[in-house]
Amino acid sequence: MTIRALLFTLAMTLAAQAGANPRAPECVVPAKPGGGMDLTCKLARKGLEPVAKQAQVNPALRITYLPGGIGAVAWSSVLSQRRAEPDTLVAFSGGSLLNLAQGKYGKASAADVRWVAAVGADYGMVAVREDSPYKTLRELLDAIRRNPGAISIGAGGTVGSQDWLKMSILMRQAGGEPKSLRLVAFEGGGESFTALLGGYVQAVSGDVSEAALYVPTGKIRVLAVLADKRLPGPLAHIPTAREQGFALDWPIIRGLYMGPNVPDKDYRKWVAAFEKMMAQPSFEQLRAAHGLYPFAMTGDALTGYVKNTVEEYGRQAKELGLLR
Incomplete structure (x- = not known):
């Protein structure tokens, strides 16, 4: 076999292996290991296991860490470098929405990313x-x-x-x-x-x-x-x-978002996967084991909730003199 033929065969083999073993999906923790953001990705990884085949997603969710700027570094990374990655999820919390409302992510808005699922609440x-x-x-x-x-x-x-x-x-x-x-x-x-x-x-x-x-x-x-x-x-x-006698509820939701240019079919695939995950009878116990209370919302409903919450946080911040 000539060198050219050998290289061609090697290239074809690697291509076939890549097709058979696509890169595992990723859950980005916008903080250091430990804490609520890390918990969110770990809950997602464990919860998706029993529904992955039915939902046609890879259950081997890789967890990576991108701390900095109280979530701003991960947010910026998604918007600047990972806008269309179909299998990259990023953890968020109610604190993320408050930071967004107060301008701590720069000139950003809730419409800049695609909101996938809220999996629980504190x-x-x-x-x-x-x-x-x-x-x-x-x-x-x-x-x-x-x-x-x-x-x-x-x-x-x-x-x-x-x-x-x-x-x-x-x-x-x-x-x-x-x-x-x-x-x-x-x-x-x-x-x-x-x-x-x-x-x-x-x-x-x-x-x-x-x-x-x-x-x-x-x-x-x-x-x-x-x-x-x-x-x-x-x-x-x-x-x-x-x-x-005090009219204040403060749910701290925990969930995941994706880049703004993720193809709709991939976005909907993940939305459906999390809907199946949270419909499992065993998920309630799993969520409780991760220290969270029931709060399940996905896709368009979550997008509306996030928009309204960011606006409400902004209003409260203005009333308290935090924003002009």
Whole structure:
């Protein structure tokens, strides 16, 4: 066999192997390993396994990490380099939508990408130590209103973060001044609860999934969950903020999006795959094992939800002086 014939045969073999073993789809985590974004991709990978053949998708979802700029690096990468990749998914959360509304992704809008699926939700909450004198959300907010400097509140992120915004809205509804809040910024909920247990802050504005880790210890008291109704599981006995007279729900959805130029047939294929995944009876248990509550939305319905949520976050941010 001549060298030319050998090279031709080798090229044909490699081409055949590439066709038989297409590159596995990718789920991009726009953060470091660990945390909610990573959890979203891992839930998707595990949940798609039983429906992959029926949905005609590759279940071997590769998880890669692209941290930076609170999700802005991954967003920019998709819009500049990966606009039409048919098997690239990117994790997002309610925090991503808040950052989008506040312009932290530059001149971007919800219409810049294709929203595939929301696979679950976390919810906001407010907690104190078990030995705190405050037994209800209103008692805490009234105390802050009377003497803002006396009560420090642990929060994940600085001014404009979800934890900051939640407390600001509640403070305003309680008749107080949001700018008077004494918030202490931490990297995440874990640090906030450590500070609470150590007595360095007197309350925490955080998420239910974080609080659920500490409730069984008997060392903290959750005053309210920011959901439209009481949640199942270890916090089922905790009243909502609405039950206590405060009109605030704060779902923190978790899901995935794709590039804006992904062919419609590929986009619809993934939408259908996630619809099949979330319709599986076993998915509810799997989602709960990943610390999330029911929230299932896909395709056009999710696109509308995201658009409305970004607009609402923008309105709230303007009212609180975060945007002009």
